[in-house]
Amino acid sequence: FLRGNPVKAMRLLVQYNFSGDEMTRVVATEQMGDAHSLLSSNELIEALGDPSFSVRQEAIHSIGRMPAENELVDALIEVLEDPESELNISAARALGRIGSPRAIPALRRTLHSGYPPLEANSARSLAFLSDEKSIPHFQDKLEQETNPRLRLAYVSALGKLRVKDSVEKLFDLLQQTDSEISRGEIGLAIARIVGDEKYYLQHWRSLHSDFNTSTAQALLSFQKPCERSGLLELAEMAEASANNFAAGDVDSGVLMLTTLLRWLPQRDLDKTTAEVVQRCIVGLQEHGDSRREYILLSLHTLNTAVDQLQPA
DSSP: OOSSOHHHHHHHHHHHHTOOSHHHHHHHHHHHHHHTOGGGHHHHHHHTTOSOHHHHHHHHHHHTTSOOOHHHHHHHHHHHTOTTOTTHHHHHHHHHHHTOGGGHHHHHHHTTSSOHHHHHHHHHHHHHTTOGGGHHHHHHHHHHOOOHHHHHHHHHHHHHTTOGGGHHHHHHHHHHOOOHHHHHHHHHHHHHHHSOHHHHHHHHHHHHHOHHHHHHHHHHHHHHHHHHTTOHHHHHHHHHHHHHHHTTOHHHHHHHHHHHHHHSOGGGSOHHHHHHHHHHHHHHHHHTTSSHHHHHHHHHHHHHHHHHTSOO
């Protein structure tokens, strides 16, 4: 009773049960998920069979925000495996969000449903549930899939699971992709494999708001630990590149950043980090600042390399 917000849940239960129009039920069903109270479990399960599509859809989204109780998970699995349901894709997403390992077998089965959008969303959810046994399937689908939107789902799954031997394939896709949004997601997948995704996401936002200043600040942040570790040449290159970006001379900044990556002592880096460094060098040489994912990945990898370059 005390889990979540029971007072809000009780109010919404009254609103839902006594509502006389569709929109009221939609709003009540949506807000049940925000209450995070199991008092509304029966109503949410009941709402999955509501005659209104919008109510059914909001019920799925709300269950995805609830505690992972078996009854709720089983109700979503039933929707997922219903071949006539138009909401099985939403159910696949919700099962990943609710976070219960109980959903893994059902999501694995839908990987072979023959319906590509459902397979792709099931792959994303299995990655959220850390299902490493599905990695070979994701790798096979990445090789076979020709639809770039669906292929992106397998890229995301492999990145979320930090599959190191997928780095080369992900960079190949990054090179082939024209969509800036898709390149950003591929870059995030690579960033997850090589280090902490928080750095990539934080700097993705800052680079989009003020590219030159944010890039310069990131390089100066790399300069300081290099000085502490006695890597003075790298510190000087980082400072020079930062000064170029700060002055608006992006071409010179990219050139110096490329030189900095080349000078990294790769013998002190792990295999994956060294591989990402090499691919970033190639990307910077070919695209400069026209594809800023390579610059962001370079900064992200430098941030990861700092710990590996620390003296023993």
